Amino acid sequence: MKYRGRLIAMSITLFVHTAYIIIYYFRVGRVDIMDLLVYPLFAAVAYWAGYQYDKAVYYSEKDALTNLYNRRFVLASFDRIGAVASRTNSQLFILLMDCDNFKDINDAYNHQTGDRVLQRISHILQLSTRKVDIVSRWGGDEFLILGQYKDASGVEVLVNRIQKEIRALSDELGFRVSLSIGCAVYNEREHKDLSSLIKAADEHMYSSKLSKKN
Structure with missing residues (x-):
């Protein structure tokens, strides 16, 4: 504060x-x-x-439970982050994440445990990202990272780091916690605004979740 x-x-x-x-x-x-x-x-x-x-x-x-930025802050910050990326010759990316089977965790354990899981995921996301990245609780059990990169492999490294820490969290808690992650990179020809970028990331996240179920 x-x-x-x-x-x-x-x-x-x-x-x-x-x-x-x-x-x-x-x-x-x-x-x-x-x-x-x-x-x-x-x-x-x-x-x-x-x-x-x-x-x-x-x-x-900020979101009161996780201490992450909220949806309102992300929407208000997109133009500013985009301007910074343009000045530094970087590209914007979005990671949209959903905690798999979160309702089952709440039902099997309790809502306090569910809240704890969300808080631990939030902590992992904060530790895995840079200070210039915006990490937010997008809503419910969904999280969003808005960042910039110069090397495409950097986003892949970030995703792998997050998934590795989530697996370690599962071992620590004694029950399975996993994230479905969708990524989208800003492209002026394909994305006119933040909404279209989020939509692309959401589609990739849904495909990830569907592949796990199959």
Whole structure:
């Protein structure tokens, strides 16, 4: 969670109060001791107000359960990420992932265990990606990674790394956890916007899931 709201609120509050004390001193020729004693109180109130703002901003961008970015943040960030990729001569890619048979995990164990699985998957995705990549909970048991690459093999390495960590998670938890992953690379001729890119990744993910069932 960023500190911007708290820093701004405390800076403005303390600046205004200090300015008041200075003006009062030049008018009266003295400083009221109570004006000095209320500094900590004003600082605490400003910090609390700033914290409420920071928290509101944080949860407007993040998923409360997994601490990943939410769908809204991804949609708002696509153009910015695309501009960065263009400047660095990179290509955008999307990985769309779905936790296989997640309902069965909830039914067999409980929803708390299901939540724990989602949290552990989220942690794996965060550790497997770079800071410039956006990792989000797309909805329910679906996750999305929006990133950029210069070498196509880099995406394959990323997918293999994630699958390896998910297999290790299965061994640790004592029951099977797996992901179906669909990948799509942005191409101006085929994809006009984020929706078409996600649709392509979703089709590949569905094919992956179907091949497992077969």
